[in-house]
Amino acid sequence: MRRLSWQVKFGAALVALSVVLYGLHFLLFHDMHHILIYFVGDVAFIPIEVLVVTIIIHQLLKSHERQSLLSKLNMVIGSFFSEVGTPLLRLFTSVDPTVESLRGELAVTGEWSADDFKRATEHLGRRDYTVEAEPQDFARLRDFLNARRGFLLGLLANPNLLEHESFTDVLWAVFHLTEELVRRDTLVGLPTSDYDHLAGDSARAYGRLAQEWLSYMTHLESDYPYLFSLAVRTNPFDIAATPIVA
DSSP, X not given: OOOOOHHHHHHHHHHHHHHHHHHHHHHHHOOHHHHHHHHHHHHHXXXXXXXXXXXXXXXXXXXXXXHHHHHHHHHXXXXXXXXXXXXXXXXXXXXXXXXXXXXXXXXXXXTOOHHHHHHHHHHHHHOOOOOOOOHHXXXXXXXXXXXXXXHHHHHHTOXXXXXXXXXXXXXXXXXXXXXXXXXXSOSSSOOHHHHHHHHHHHHHHHHHHHHHXXXXXXXXXXXXXXXXXXXXXXXXXXXXXXXXXX
């Protein structure tokens, strides 16, 4: 026989206690009319209580918790760009034949407004990302990513990152590229079709990473101006970028 859960037992105990108290009230005052008035009034209020407590307050608390979680996730995203994202973008831009047009669009400065970020975001969403890499370029990507494979696995193991879908997509794209590069014994003398396949995986990771970088810059600009200042000075799309304040 299936045992009752503690929730069912607790609920039954509460109902029994209510019956006992109503019975005691009747024994003391012999006023069923009064009992029914308050009983019906309390029952009638239950739908409103459900609306206020279960729906409105619950949603407000859930929204607050989600904002708090996303704020903490942005700290994780910051560590990702510091360790992997920013230097990886520099590697991608070095093999992007159309990077000059992208440099102009992503010349982020401290004077950028919300409209500037919106315009750049829309441009990145429409753009086709291209990677034209030689075997030595793929080898450089492989060595860089393989050295940070443990870091990427640690991020993928974080269940909270599922709340940030776009960043999760970036991680999977970058990790997939890492696996593709590491699994090959050599990156020299591969068929053209295989180089095209690696270029496609690289372009996918490149595009998603670039868009996530701009989203992260938008977050820094509004919430952490001092971090935004450093991020502008180390812009991976700016060949003249330097952390030194001139």
